[in-house]
Amino acid sequence: MSESFGRTVTLRDGVAVPQVGLGVFQVPADEAQAVVEQALEGGYRHIDTAAAYVNERGVGAAVRASGLPRDELFVTSKLRNGDQGYDRTLRAYDDSCERLGLDALDLYLIHWPNPSAGLWQDSWRALQRLRAEGRVSAVGVSNFLVEHLDELARFADEMPAINQIELHPTFQQADVAAACRAHGIAVEAYSPLGQGADLGHPSVTAIADELGVTPAQVILRWHVDRGRVVIPKSVSPVRMRANASLEGVALTADHLAAIDALDSAERIGGDPRTFSISQIR
Template sequence: MQRLESTVSLAGGVTIPQVGLGVFQVPSAQAQRVVEDALAVGYRHVDTAAAYVNEAGVGAALRAADVPRAEVFVTSKLRNGDQGFDQALRAYDDTLERLGLEALDLYLIHWPNPEAGLWQDSWRALERLLDEGRVRAIGVSNFLVEHLRELASFASHAPAVNQIEVHPAFQQREVIAECERAGIAVEAYSPLGQGGALEHPMVREIAAAHAVSPAQVVLGWHVQQGRVVIPKTVSRERMVANAALAGLALTEAELAAIDALEAGDRIGNDPRTFALSQIR
């Protein structure tokens, strides 16, 4: 089988497909075609965000596709400019309207944006949505250890997910360890290092040994460690390749070799300082 059929269990009994499609930097007009292709290939997990300005395109694809809504796991995120208790509740309604959905499967605070000092109130708003049954699961994105520990000090519900940048050159081991301790699933964005990991000779050597692509090796490294991954691509051919991980089992030595590629090379923004509302 493809890894599209594999799931990870979240808090509250919700399951999330382990391999999904990310649509960061995909224009809304193009997002409909991209998501329709992904659904046709067999993807049942789509990750978007208000800050990506493409929720409408994702929603159009969901309506156009011949796939029951209950079979597609849809995630979106609260942008920095909508943080705060009342603002977050309104932003959730706006996201649902753009997507044309009655509820999300997962709603995340996109960034802690500590300078604004509003993520705590935003979390309380997400908890209300969960308590009212308006969303199946709630979580965070780009939260570091200090944010997770502060959240644990007051939250009624632990986040189901922390979506963070993880790839061979930037592994965030302390954050992942904190998530594991707290029972929070780790979801990796930029899981291929925006392509950077694919050129490493070690990755290519492992790929040749298994007769797979370098991308499949890196995605296999993620999924064998239990992470959810949302590689972004607009190519249907790459969607198929990214999902075709069945039968790939990296050895402990190969996993360790990829672990050794850690270089502290963050590609995205620093969660301690990032404050912009729109990301594209």
């Protein structure tokens, strides 16, 4: 098994999350089981899904088919915008567990702040209850900006264990990452390769050529060396294995600095200040 699979990041509540996981955003429902089975067979032990991806059932079927002990797996799902609110959040969590066929999740996140609805605060209180009752190992948020984290700090009994945000070489959200560090929140990078757009950057390809590795391995090692949890998405077993084979990728301080310098503040995904789609289909 790749050394990368043995790496973990310990969250504020003591929960250890495998640092390299598989994201299943945009994996079709009828393909999710096969994709996740391939990932688990290849050594992945961290799978990230969401109610909005409409593939939780396939993920759960793969987990059961793998035969792996539950305590060897780390499964994350997320609350849809249309399910925000205290009582609805509690029901939505149970619904995700039912679709996944699991008694409990390892990590549950508020998918977006969806500020126009004014409900994420109540959703966070519900997540705190779920964790206090032992129904989920850790709770966190996704796509929360500095302003949302600052508001959380003013009213919450506990801060999120993790903030999953769009983060890749050309969009690094340094202000959000700094706020997370200040609050003891781990940073998890989604779209860690810029949905492929960052792979062809000359600085990245030059490092890859120098080291004899792929551009994806360079970027993912940069994330790992910066201490982030990372969830690259792939449906190719070959790329899955390559994405997790990072032990031979030795980036120097100059390499890391060169990638740090690529930030152009160009977001690919939705803006957390305005994204308000219900996500319910």
